[in-house]
Amino acid sequence: METIKIAKAPAYTSPNPMTLICTRKSDGTTNLATLAFWTYASTNPGKIMFALNKGAYSLELLAKTKEVVLTVPGVDMAGALIGCGTSSGRDTNKVEKLGLAMKSVEGTDIQIPVSTRLAIHAAVVETVDADDHVIHVCDVKNLFADDSVEAIFGWNGYAELAGAQKK
Numbered sequence: 001m002e003t004i005k006i007a008k009a010p011a012y013t014s015p016n017p018m019t020l021i022c023t024r025k026s027d028g029t030t031n032l033a034t035l036a037f038w039t040y041a042s043t044n045p046g047k048i049m050f051a052l053n054k055g056a057y058s059l060e061l062l063a064k065t066k067e068v069v070l071t072v073p074g075v076d077m078a079g080a081l082i083g084c085g086t087s088s089g090r091d092t093n094k095v096e097k098l099g100l101a102m103k104s105v106e107g108t109d110i111q112i113p114v115s116t117r118l119a120i121h122a123a124v125v126e127t128v129d130a131d132d133h134v135i136h137v138c139d140v141k142n143l144f145a146d147d148s149v150e151a152i153f154g155w156n157g158y159a160e161l162a163g164a165q166k167k
């Protein structure tokens, strides 16, 4: 085996699940940010957790609202994942800029992209400092799934975004 840096590790765990973290801005619109560092954390009760970098506007929004919808986007969302992961909602309305069609889900006024395979509506209950990121532990409130939408994954780390194939 060879010694590697952590930045190279995701290339060895590909395909990596990709999500969009959807949060509510003060004007009621949705901010979208690309997020790979998430996982299920408990099943009873349902919990998820994810790590947000300390420069992210999503971090500020969540500190105020404590409410999030984490979505697994469809395979057609490669461009949106790049756009939402390389600009900040602080100075950009990403939904408008990327021309994304949005929809409502029950129980929240945070809108999500139409192209969504799985949506997890959750409340932040705890945060943990993790140096350049902040880990958010959340209680799951509702899950919505659509089997007809194919999920997108990060390949070669996150260098390529595409569907998964069985070997």
Ligand SMILES: Cc1cc2nc3c(=O)[nH]c(=O)nc-3n(C[C@H](O)[C@H](O)[C@H](O)COP(=O)(O)O)c2cc1C
Pocket (backbone or CB within 6 Å): 031, 032, 033, 034, 035, 036, 037, 038, 051, 052, 053, 054, 055, 056, 057, 058, 059, 081, 082, 084, 085, 086, 087, 088, 089, 090, 154, 158
């Ligand atoms: C493929 C990819 C994966 C990313 N994964 C994460 C992640 O897991 N956590 C994170 O904080 N930022 C991640 N980012 C970076 C954020 O999406 C980026 O900082 C974004 O500008 C934050 O948007 P905001 O300022 O509107 O919150 C990722 C970006 C890309 C392109």
